[in-house]
Amino acid sequence: MKYEINHQRDWISFILMIQISIAVGMMLLGFIFQAEWAKNFMIGVGMIKPMHNQVDYYTYIKGIEYLLCVYYFMVFPVFYIFVNKKKQ
C-alpha cells in the first residue's frame, strides 16, 4: 500500500497541533530550566496552593483534573484525524 501526502492542509487541525506543540514545548522548557515564571504560573492558576480541608481538595480536583480530561477528549479526535489523514 502506498501513502501519499495531500498538500491541501486541514488548517484547523494544523493550527491546533501547532498550539499544542508550542504549549507543551514552553511547559517543558520552563520546567527544565526551573524558570521562575513556571512557578508563578502554577501558583497563579492554583496548581500550587495550600489545602486546608477536603472541600479545597475536591474543588481543586474538579477544576484541574476535569479540565485535563475535557481537553484530552477534545484533543484525541483531532489527533486521530490528524494521524489518519492523507492516506489514499
Next chain:
Amino acid sequence: MKLFTINKQELPIVDHFRPDGSKWTLKEKLLLGLTFQDYRKQFFRNPVNWVVIIIFLTGIPIIIERYVYGLASVTHSSNDYPWGLFLGFGLFGMVPLSASGFLLGTTVELFGRKDFHPIERLALLNGLLGYFFAVCFLLVDLGLPWRLPYPMFVSLGPAAVLFLVAWHVATYLSVQIAEVLPSFFEWIGWLKGKKVIRGMVLGLTIAGIILSTLHQGALGALFTYAPGKVHPLWLSANFQWLHFFCSSIFGGLSMVIVVSTLCKKFLAWRCDDHFLVSLDRLTLGLAKGCVFAMITYIAIKFAAIAHDKEWVYLLTGWGQYYLFEISLAVLLPMMLYVLAIRKGNATVARVAAIFAVLGILWNRINTCLVCFNWYMYREIPHWKEVAITITVYTAYIVTYRFILYRLPILYEWKGAK
C-alpha cells in the same frame, strides 16, 4: 546459513518433503536440513555465536554461585532495595514488551484484521518468550524453584497482588503456549493437534485479553505496597495500574516492530515474500496503534499528577528527570511515529520503536530502582547481577533465534497444515 540457502535448492525447509519426494526426518529439521558437519561449520562461522559462548562461560558459573551461596553473593539487594535488576529489568521490563501476544491476537482473531496475519505469529512468540524469561528472571531472584507452587496452591494469599500476578502469569503462559503450538504442530506434521487448538482459538484469545489486561495492571499495583518509597511522580495509587497497562500497549507493539526489523535484516533467508513485502505496511499499522496509546498515556500521566496534586515536584530536580523521561521515552517516539505515518516512512517508525522500547525499560527501572527510596542512597547493582541479567537475556535471544530458524513463524508452511 544464508550461504547454504543460496547453494542448496531444498533449503530452507518449508515442507515435510524434499523436492525429490523423500521426507525430512525430525533430526534433519532440527539441523535445518544440513549435515552435522555443515551445521557445526556454520555455527562456528557466525561471530554472534562466539559472543554467546563467552557470555555463557562467564554467566553460568555466576548463576551457579547464586544458587549455592545465595542471593547476597551476587546482588546488592537489601530491605531498602528488594527489587534489583532481575525484577526491575527482567520482570517489570520484559512483561510490558511481551504484551504483543494478546494485542495482535485480538487484532487478528477478534477484530478480524486478517491483514495483520503475517506478523501475528511473531507477536505471539514474542509474548510467550518474554513471559517465559520473565519467569526465569523471577526464579533467579527467588531461588528455591521447587517452592514456586507454594504461593499458588499451598499457602494461598488471595488478598495479595502477588497472588494475582503469580496466577495470571502462570495461566497466561499456558494460554500463550497453546497459541504458539499450531506452528509447532505444522512443523512436526501433527495436524490433529493443530485442529484441536484452532477450535479453541477464540477462547484462548479472550482469556489472553482478560489475563494480560489484569496482570499488566497488577504489576503496577505492586508498587502500591511501597507508597512511601517510590517517588510521588512515579507512583500514583489510583492510576498506577492504568499507567502500566497503557504503556504496555505501545511497549508491546513497538517491540514487535523492533523484532520484525531485526528479522528482516538478519533473518531474511527465513522470511517468505509475503512477510517481507507486507512488513512496511504492517509497521505503519502498528505505529498507529502506538501513537493513540501514547497520547492517552501522556494524558493519564498528567491527570495522575493533578489528582495527587504533585505539580510542585515538577519544579525539583526529580521533576526535571521525570519530564526528561516523558519527553525522550514517550513524546519523541510519538512525534516520530506521527511523522512516519504521515510520510508513509516505515524506517522512521522503526527508529521511534527503538526509543519506545528503551523508554519502557527506562521507566520500569526508574520506578523500581532509580526513584525507589528517592530520599535515601542509590543502589548500584553488583557486577555479578549485571552479568546474570545479560546471561539470561542472551538465553532469551538464543531461544528466540532457535525457534525462528525452524518453526513457521516468519514464513507459511507449504506442506499439509
